[in-house]
Amino acid sequence: MNHTSCVIIGAGHAGLAMSRCLSAYSIDHVILERGEIANSWKNERWDSLRLLTPNWQARLPGFAYDGDDPDGFMTMPETIGFIERYAALISAPVRPNTPVTSVVRDDAGYRIEAGGEQWSSDALVIASGACNLPSLPTVAASMPPGIDMISTLDYRNPEQLQPGGVLVVGASASGLQIADEIHRSGRPVTLAVGEHVRLPRVYRGRDILWWMQASGVLDERYDEIDDIVRARNVPSPQLVGTPERRTLDLNYLSGLGVQLRGRLSGCNDGKLLFSGSLRNVCELADLKMKRLLNTVDEWAEEQGRAAEFDPPERHPPTEIEDSPPLTLNLDNSGIRSIVWATGYRPDFSWLQIPVLDRKGYLRHDGGIVADSPGLYCLGATFLRRRKSSFIHGAEDDATDLAAHLASFLGATGEA
Numbered sequence: 292m293n294h295t296s297c298v299i300i301g302a303g304h305a306g307l308a309m310s311r312c313l314s315a316y317s318i319d320h321v322i323l324e325r326g327e328i329a330n331s332w333k334n335e336r337w338d339s340l341r342l343l344t345p346n347w348q349a350r351l352p353g354f355a356y357d358g359d360d361p362d363g364f365m366t367m368p369e370t371i372g373f374i375e376r377y378a379a380l381i382s383a384p385v386r387p388n389t390p391v392t393s394v395v396r397d398d399a400g401y402r403i404e405a406g407g408e409q410w411s412s413d414a415l416v417i418a419s420g421a422c423n424l425p426s427l428p429t430v431a432a433s434m435p436p437g438i439d440m441i442s443t444l445d446y447r448n449p450e451q452l453q454p455g456g457v458l459v460v461g462a463s464a465s466g467l468q469i470a471d472e473i474h475r476s477g478r479p480v481t482l483a484v485g486e487h488v489r490l491p492r493v494y495r496g497r498d499i500l501w502w503m504q505a506s507g508v509l510d511e512r513y514d515e516i517d518d519i520v521r522a523r524n525v526p527s528p529q530l531v532g533t534p535e536r537r538t539l540d541l542n543y544l545s546g547l548g549v550q551l552r553g554r555l556s557g558c559n560d561g562k563l564l565f566s567g568s569l570r571n572v573c574e575l576a577d578l579k580m581k582r583l584l585n586t587v588d589e590w591a592e593e594q595g596r597a598a599e600f601d602p603p604e605r606h607p608p609t610e611i612e613d614s615p616p617l618t619l620n621l622d623n624s625g626i627r628s629i630v631w632a633t634g635y636r637p638d639f640s641w642l643q644i645p646v647l648d649r650k651g652y653l654r655h656d657g658g659i660v661a662d663s664p665g666l667y668c669l670g671a672t673f674l675r676r677r678k679s680s681f682i683h684g685a686e687d688d689a690t691d692l693a694a695h696l697a698s699f700l701g702a703t704g705e706a
């Protein structure tokens with residue numbers, strides 16, 4: 292049995308950021324990683340993906356993007372390189388190919404089984420990612436045989452799909468990017484659209500994430516907003532990172548010829564059923580985008596900086612055909628594949644401590660798992676701040692949690 296003060300599970304950017312912060316307190320620790328450093332970016336993303344956060348925003352504790360394209364967006368190999376360089380820079384104590392299969396708690400602390408090794412620790416940080424499994428709607432189980440189904444975790448490129456039309460389910464960042472790519476590959480695409488967050492890529496001459504960062508929106512804290520449960524379930528914004536800083540929204544896709552339908556609500560005898568709420572969800576997304584743009588306009592005015600930027604812009608509403616069909620017969624439609632872009636969920640199947648809620652998510656207060664002293668988590672949506680699930684959001688969260696963990700351990704040392 293190996294012992295260390297703290298075990299971190301996962302060598303993604305969040306686990307590495309935590310490692311850097313624990314080192315600053317001289318807290319001995321290891322990072323147990325089931326695969327390699329940056330494993331999710333290496334094995335669970337599609338080929339053409341680029342970060343939707345601009346390079347100037349790529350930052351981890353003690354490390355930041357220093358290339359010559361601050362307004363660009365990293366490809367997957369560049370993202371992996373960025374995280375690997377960070378791990379090397381901080382000499383992160385990563386044990387690769389060490390999958391954690393069991394975690395229990397006893398009077399002495401935590402006991403971890405991982406890849407044939409046994410560890411005990413006083414504290415434990417779960418940084419195993421928020422996107423380990425596809426979050427599939429129940430309707431996925433009623434699709435007829437003969438239709439290929441793939442989730443965004445396994446999707447790599449359009450060549451993987453059998454010839455014919457494609458239904459993409461989900462209209463957040465992943466769904467829109469994949470629908471766009473498949474359509475460009477020459478296949479007819481139908482997109483099932485539920486609740487979504489519409490954003491322009493560039494607003495008044497600046498990246499929308501610049502506005503959200505400068506005006507403080509991304510720094511909003513989990514304990515300061517009205518409904519944190521709701522905020523943690525907001526879908527990812529419809530953004531794509533491209534060299535030309537293109538806006539990717541439903542108007543753009545329908546302009547290309549992608550068919551927009553409502554949320555996929557059922558499938559009976561090979562007939563797909565779509566919700567009639569398409570117009571409503573689009574109006575709501577248009578309204579929320581307008582509100583956000585008003586907020587950043589007000590911020591610019593209050594700061595006396597309005598003249599620095601292009602004038603305020605307003606965007607045309609999302610265009611929806613008059614009566615979008617509510618059903619689609621799979622046989623006649625030519626649809627042969629479905630891509631589920633319906634979100635992700637974490638996998639805690641190895642965690643044998645009663646700290647999960649009935650939906651299988653960790654019960655925590657800003658990353659501190661109160662029901663199990665010494666247990667922390669990092670990397671989840673809106674963990675402590677709106678930016679928590681972004682790469683640059685790990686710095687503040689890891690700093691806060693490391694301070695709490697250090698005081699839990701009674702550790703002394705330099706912060």
Ligand SMILES: Cc1cc2nc3c(=O)[nH]c(=O)nc-3n(C[C@H](O)[C@H](O)[C@H](O)COP(=O)(O)OP(=O)(O)OC[C@H]3O[C@@H](n4cnc5c(N)ncnc54)[C@H](O)[C@@H]3O)c2cc1C
Nearest residue numbers: 301303304305325330331342343344391419420670681682
């Ligand atoms: C499609 C997609 C696009 C995204 N785009 C952006 C973007 O543009 N910009 C941005 O800032 N963020 C983006 N994100 C969000 C975020 O950066 C990622 O979710 C990020 O991977 C989260 O970092 P993490 O370190 O918490 O988790 P991960 O990177 O998933 O790291 C978790 C690590 O834990 C390991 N692990 C899991 N289970 C175990 C186990 N049982 N034992 C041992 N190890 C285990 C995994 O192998 C993995 O290496 C995107 C996310 C997705 C899914």
